[in-house]
Amino acid sequence: MAISPSALVLRGSGGTVLRHETDGALTLRRGDEEHRIPLQAVRGVLPDGRSVSVQLRAPGGAQPVVHRVDGVSEAAVEAFAEAVNLALLELPEPDPSTDGATLVTTRNLAESQPPKQPLLKSWAFWLTAPVLTLLLAQSVAVVVAGEPALLVLIWILGVIGWVLTAVSAYTAERAFMMWWLPRHGVTVMAEFAFRIPSTRVYEYTDLNGETHRYRKQYGGSRAEVSYHPRKPATVIGNFSVVARLWVALLALLLCGATLGLFGLLCVIAFTA
Helix, strand or coil, X not given: CCCCCCCCEEECHHHCEEEECCCCCEEEEECCEXXXXXXXXXXXXXXXXXXXXXXXXXXXXXXXXXXXXXXXXXXXXXXXXXXXXXXXXXXXXXXXXXXXXXXXXXXXXXXXXXXXXXXXXXXXXXXXXXXXXXXXXXXXXXXXXXXXXXXXXXXXXXXXXXXXXHHHHHHHHHHHHHHHHHHHCEEEEEEEEEEECCEEEEEEXXXXXXXXXXXXXXXXXXXXXXXXXXXXXXXXECCCHHHHHHHHHHHHHHHHHHHHHHHHHHHHHHCC
């Protein structure tokens, strides 16, 4: 059986990406825009050293639209142009009046993808920095109090506290999503795709045509899921009210235990 080659991807200067998809179409990502160019819209791909140009079809006498990507390796350019031009030969003879530019669709990636969070806004920073600051302050306090032996206890409890904080934060976020996404997200039916040990994998398609996966331990041929409208990979299953209440209660208990542990650390450090 013949094995299809992997999809060809050209990465040019300025973060430009030109991809030959497995369905034959070309996708060009430049900045915050992605252009999907069906093969029927392409007249030809022209290699030019470390640059490549995708020329669209144009009706007689009209100036064709050209998409150019620079800063690519010559070998990649040659392979890409050869693959696309060979695919074009397999298409039926196009209508001479075809305007390829009208067949191109464009979507704004800034609207369909969440913005990248800088370090100071990331959950890891806000989770680690306060814990580390508290442990350092407590360490200084016990040393100044003349009880350096308590340092080992403080740091052991501190590490346990950090893990407990991470688990609490994850559980609290999970509890919030179990209530928020079914009401404010996009709810769809995910289709069963395949099974791995003890896990069933389902697939769903978002409003932009991207496919994502959802995993659960058991279920039928379909599963109702709700995903975030701006972050489609963030998904939650359909849970009963009782299950959601249990997770919310667990989140409260974990947060209470975390606060209690750090309260104990403060008592140890500042009463030493």
